[in-house]
Amino acid sequence: MILSLFCILSFAAADEPKLIKHQITGLFSPDREKDLREVFEKQLPQFKLVSIDFKNAEASFDYDPAKTFPGAKPEQIVERFDNELRNATRHTFGAKPLRTIEKDKLKLVEISIVGLDCKACSLAVYEMIYRLKGVELATANFKEGKATALIDPEKIDRVEIEMVLKQRGVQLKPQE
Amino acid sequence: MPPKSQPRPPVADKEAVIKLLKGSLIKAEQDARQNEPRTGLRRLTRAEYENTIRDLFDMPGIALQGELPPDGSAHGFDKNSDALDISHVNLAKYIEAADHVLNLAIATRPNPPTVQTRRISLANSGGFVAHVIMNGDGVLLRDKKPDPDFPPAAEQNHIDEGAHERMGSFHNGATVGLFRHEDESLSPYFIEHVTIYPGLYRVRTSLWSFQWDKGQVLPSRGTEAARLSVVQLTGDGRGGQHPSYKLGYFDAPSMDAQEHQLVTWLNHNEIIGFNVASLAPVANYSRKGRAMAFTGPGIACDWLEIQGPLHNVWPPVSHRVLFGDLPISEFKAADHPAVRPPQRKQVRQLGAGKNRPDPAPGLWTVQSDQPLVDADRLLTIFLPRAFRGPVDAELRQAYVAKVEERLKAGDCFESAMRWAYRAALCSPDFLFHVESGSTLRVENHDAERRSTLDDYALACRLSYFFWNSMPDKRLTELAAANKLHPPDVLQSEVDRLLKDPKSQRFIDDFLGQWLKLRQIAATDPDKKLYPEFNPYLQDSMVAETRAYFRELIDKNLSASHLIKSDFAMLNEKLAVHYGIPDVKGSQIRRVPLPPDCPRGGFLTQASILKITANGTTTSPVPRGAFVMDRLLGQPPDPPPPNIAAVEPDVRGATTIREQLAKHRDNVACASCHAKLDPPGFALEAFDVIGGQRSRYRSIGDGDPAPRGAIDPFIGISFKLGLPVDSTGVLPDGRTFQEVREFQSLVAADSNRLLRNLAERLMIYSTGRDTSFSDRDQLAALVAKTQAQGGGIRTLILEVVQSSLFQNQ
Numbered sequence: 001m002i003l004s005l006f007c008i009l010s011f012a013a014a015d016e017p018k019l020i021k022h023q024i025t026g027l028f029s030p031d032r033e034k035d036l037r038e039v040f041e042k043q044l045p046q047f048k049l050v051s052i053d054f055k056n057a058e059a060s061f062d063y064d065p066a067k068t069f070p071g072a073k074p075e076q077i078v079e080r081f082d083n084e085l086r087n088a089t090r091h092t093f094g095a096k097p098l099r100t101i102e103k104d105k106l107k108l109v110e111i112s113i114v115g116l117d118c119k120a121c122s123l124a125v126y127e128m129i130y131r132l133k134g135v136e137l138a139t140a141n142f143k144e145g146k147a148t149a150l151i152d153p154e155k156i157d158r159v160e161i162e163m164v165l166k167q168r169g170v171q172l173k174p175q176e
Numbered sequence: 177m178p179p180k181s182q183p184r185p186p187v188a189d190k191e192a193v194i195k196l197l198k199g200s201l202i203k204a205e206q207d208a209r210q211n212e213p214r215t216g217l218r219r220l221t222r223a224e225y226e227n228t229i230r231d232l233f234d235m236p237g238i239a240l241q242g243e244l245p246p247d248g249s250a251h252g253f254d255k256n257s258d259a260l261d262i263s264h265v266n267l268a269k270y271i272e273a274a275d276h277v278l279n280l281a282i283a284t285r286p287n288p289p290t291v292q293t294r295r296i297s298l299a300n301s302g303g304f305v306a307h308v309i310m311n312g313d314g315v316l317l318r319d320k321k322p323d324p325d326f327p328p329a330a331e332q333n334h335i336d337e338g339a340h341e342r343m344g345s346f347h348n349g350a351t352v353g354l355f356r357h358e359d360e361s362l363s364p365y366f367i368e369h370v371t372i373y374p375g376l377y378r379v380r381t382s383l384w385s386f387q388w389d390k391g392q393v394l395p396s397r398g399t400e401a402a403r404l405s406v407v408q409l410t411g412d413g414r415g416g417q418h419p420s421y422k423l424g425y426f427d428a429p430s431m432d433a434q435e436h437q438l439v440t441w442l443n444h445n446e447i448i449g450f451n452v453a454s455l456a457p458v459a460n461y462s463r464k465g466r467a468m469a470f471t472g473p474g475i476a477c478d479w480l481e482i483q484g485p486l487h488n489v490w491p492p493v494s495h496r497v498l499f500g501d502l503p504i505s506e507f508k509a510a511d512h513p514a515v516r517p518p519q520r521k522q523v524r525q526l527g528a529g530k531n532r533p534d535p536a537p538g539l540w541t542v543q544s545d546q547p548l549v550d551a552d553r554l555l556t557i558f559l560p561r562a563f564r565g566p567v568d569a570e571l572r573q574a575y576v577a578k579v580e581e582r583l584k585a586g587d588c589f590e591s592a593m594r595w596a597y598r599a600a601l602c603s604p605d606f607l608f609h610v611e612s613g614s615t616l617r618v619e620n621h622d623a624e625r626r627s628t629l630d631d632y633a634l635a636c637r638l639s640y641f642f643w644n645s646m647p648d649k650r651l652t653e654l655a656a657a658n659k660l661h662p663p664d665v666l667q668s669e670v671d672r673l674l675k676d677p678k679s680q681r682f683i684d685d686f687l688g689q690w691l692k693l694r695q696i697a698a699t700d701p702d703k704k705l706y707p708e709f710n711p712y713l714q715d716s717m718v719a720e721t722r723a724y725f726r727e728l729i730d731k732n733l734s735a736s737h738l739i740k741s742d743f744a745m746l747n748e749k750l751a752v753h754y755g756i757p758d759v760k761g762s763q764i765r766r767v768p769l770p771p772d773c774p775r776g777g778f779l780t781q782a783s784i785l786k787i788t789a790n791g792t793t794t795s796p797v798p799r800g801a802f803v804m805d806r807l808l809g810q811p812p813d814p815p816p817p818n819i820a821a822v823e824p825d826v827r828g829a830t831t832i833r834e835q836l837a838k839h840r841d842n843v844a845c846a847s848c849h850a851k852l853d854p855p856g857f858a859l860e861a862f863d864v865i866g867g868q869r870s871r872y873r874s875i876g877d878g879d880p881a882p883r884g885a886i887d888p889f890i891g892i893s894f895k896l897g898l899p900v901d902s903t904g905v906l907p908d909g910r911t912f913q914e915v916r917e918f919q920s921l922v923a924a925d926s927n928r929l930l931r932n933l934a935e936r937l938m939i940y941s942t943g944r945d946t947s948f949s950d951r952d953q954l955a956a957l958v959a960k961t962q963a964q965g966g967g968i969r970t971l972i973l974e975v976v977q978s979s980l981f982q983n984q
Contacts, residue, residue: 090342115332118325120343124336171332 026093028126029141043088112173116142202949213984215944216257227645234493237441251945274601281494288490289373293483299346300368302528310334312466313356330468353476357457364450370529371442375485382478383428396430401454401762409445409526425762453712456889551579563605565632627984631655641941642673644681699791717783732967735929740919741776782866789864796856803855809932854904858918861902871896
């Protein structure tokens with residue numbers, strides 16, 4: 001009896017999904033959630049997308065790294081996952097290690113942009129911002145005509161972000 | 177002589193002297209040429225060479241001409257034996273060309289390349305158009321509205337073309353609407369298909385036009401025209417910038433997509449180019465508000481589809497011409513230890529083409545179990561075709577010996593045969609017109625000794641006259657049966673050859689030289705004086721002249737039509753240029769002209785008027801000289817040495833006529849100018865691009881110029897200067913007040929017009945100049961033509977039936 005109960009509990013534990021969370025790049029606007037789901041459904045079925053947290057640009061997946069990336073060390077998993085995702089999406093999505101800095105230590109910057117006309121323009125502006133050192137999260141939304149960045153104020157500030165955008169030919173709306 | 181004020185000698189005395197002189201001159205000429213063929217041995221021209229290869233191997237688009245050295249010209253044509261020399265450079269190029277031909281002709285795989293069908297957007301990856309769309313010189317459309325996923329560029333351009341490519345902005349099936357004409361910075365290409373396998377391809381496209389109004393798509397002003405062309409990619413894959421050749425102009429009706437289809441040959445690394453030909457140049461990238469501030473016409477391309485290579489049979493005809501039905505099998509070195517494998521030339525696909533080559537099938541080649549027997553058999557078929565006449569056994573055996581020599585040296589069968597075929601394609605029997613005569617017979621009471629061409633040589637004369645290429649099977653059969661000389665057979669063959677689409681080569685080549693159409697692009701009209709000029713207009717001009725000559729032949733119209741006509745061959749572009757209403761679309765068609773319209777004949781066609789001007793100004797002297805030489809057959813004497821040219825006054829202070837008047841007062845110049853100025857004065861009614869005018873355009877002083885038919889998007893800065901005086905006096909004293917009167921005077925002299933055309937056709941078709949002793953025969957030929965109605969087609973037939981044509 002006790003042995004049977006133990007087996008049932010073991011099988012129950014074995015059925016729980018091994019959820020792995022990654023920080024996702026390319027989630028620059030809410031409608032990108034749908035794009036991301038489509039990617040994993042049609043092109044990367046080996047990674048089962050369980051949930052998306054847009055505000056933190058994170059997503060949880062159900063997959064076994066040992067099977068999907070045989071021989072990879074734990075510190076290599078994110079990089080391998082990133083490669084798969086980039087190759088499948090022409091580098092419009094990617095993955096990076098989870099943010100370590102506390103969110104309440106970050107500062108939100110909002111920048112209004114002229115000519116943010118379409119989704120691809122939003123991707124362009126997003127990519128200009130999120131790669132900057134000190135930018136932990138970024139969004140760009142052509143429907144709202146603005147980009148946001150959650151920054152570590154000790155590493156970067158608004159002025160620097162605006163300078164980078166201007167250097168890349170992006171026209172900013174004057175701050176009100 | 178004598179001077180006009182002095183009495184003339186009696187007519188009978190004059191005629192007696194002329195007869196005496198004529199007889200002496202003719203006899204002297206005949207004695208000098210006794211037993212010599214009239215036409216010297218001459219090689220194929222570049223065009224003849226290319227066409228002959230194309231027809232021999234059934235490779236209708238293989239490009240060879242551009243690689244050969246330019247031909248000379250004598251007596252107005254490059255076919256003339258006086259113009260066609262040959263050097264070591266020619267021979268080196270012929271060897272290269274032969275290798276290229278054999279590389280393309282020989283099948284190197286057991287099955288044809290996979291037929292790929294690719295539908296491409298004009299905003300394809302790696303092309304220019306996506307970039308200009310980002311900046312507002314084009315838009316993406318869906319269901320004839322702006323694509324909601326890609327709003328038109330407005331205050332700002334779209335950001336980062338690469339991001340748009342990666343997000344698939346240009347690959348979502350949207351239609352591309354383009355406003356901007358090609359220019360130094362923009363060459364729209366369909367770059368996603370870069371030809372790998374030379375051959376025939378089916379090209380389809382869907383086009384329509386619209387009026388863009390700051391974000392709205394509305395019906396356009398009418399049917400616009402788009403141009404498709406073929407562009408040869410250069411070694412770095414970036415493109416040749418300008419088209420290698422044009423496929424044509426295609427209608428884009430207002431708001432109604434029209435599909436167009438054509439089958440064309442494409443060579444290695446060729447792509448399809450595009451241009452919004454009928455639109456004026458605009459540049460929204462520099463306009464505040466870009467596309468959202470623009471109102472104007474656009475041409476929309478839904479897609480371009482390329483399918484090919486198309487093969488009806490495999491191995492293709494080109495291979496069978498060389499190797500018949502011999503099997504192709506895989507060459508395994510282990511099975512042929514002492515034999516060198518065939519060489520294969522690897523071709524790298526340039527550019528960003530998404531079509532991919534088939535997997536390499538291994539090394540396949542034609543093989544033979546009895547190589548010398550097969551070589552003899554294959555050469556027995558090939559050599560007479562290539563050499564355009566019978567080949568005796570001794571000559572054929574010399575080629576078989578070449579095969580044997582290579583086989584003994586260790587070449588495989590294909591390589592050994594290539595050696596012989598290359599030698600054949602570089603031999604005088606192929607490269608030269610070898611015209612054999614038959615009986616040497618005495619002709620007419622002047623006892624002139626001529627050699628009549630045999631049937632094979634006559635077949636070649638006919639085919640190179642009307643097709644610029646080798647005789648086909650029918651002509652060869654008639655020649656082999658000695659049945660080509662009878663007049664009814666000749667007439668039937670001429671009709672057949674003229675009816676075949678290949679006769680367009682004759683029209684293009686003959687007019688290119690007789691009327692100098694090859695020089696149509698020799699000058700670029702001044703952009704300030706003639707801002708309305710563009711390549712579409714120029715191409716339309718050439719198309720008009722070619723179509724008009726075709727119409728004269730097909731309908732057997734009289735020689736007066738060379739000067740004056742009640743119809744013209746026009747498309748909308750030309751009709752607008754000429755001020756003729758109600759002609760729509762890009763295709764050339766016959767259009768009746770109003771009674772008072774001077775257009776129609778060659779004399780007043782825009783192509784001729786452009787060729788005889790210098791891009792900035794007109795002058796009666798070159799135009800008059802052209803008319804006298806090319807249309808009337810009375811070339812003026814060259815100017816005396818040390819006479820300064822008259823420099824036109826572009827400021828418009830004096831007219832060319834006024835400047836020329838001082839020149840004509842010079843006694844040394846007056847006698848020639850009395851003849852060649854009148855046609856030039858009549859044609860002063862037309863500007864450098866063939867537009868009719870009553871006042872000269874000026875960049876200096878003048879009155880504001882009305883826009884007229886000039887596109888509203890083209891800025892006008894020229895003024896209207898001094899009035900044009902197109903009156904004149906012919907050498908015989910008859911006067912004309914304007915060009916139409918001049919046309920009537922000249923058109924009435926149909927004998928002279930026919931005589932000149934007959935002479936041109938004779939020089940072109942026989943490869944030699946006409947001489948003094950040919951005058952009577954030419955006159956007789958013209959008289960026969962006039963007796964049958966005086967039609968141009970009848971003249972051509974009489975040329976062919978004449979002894980001048982049929983004799984060596």
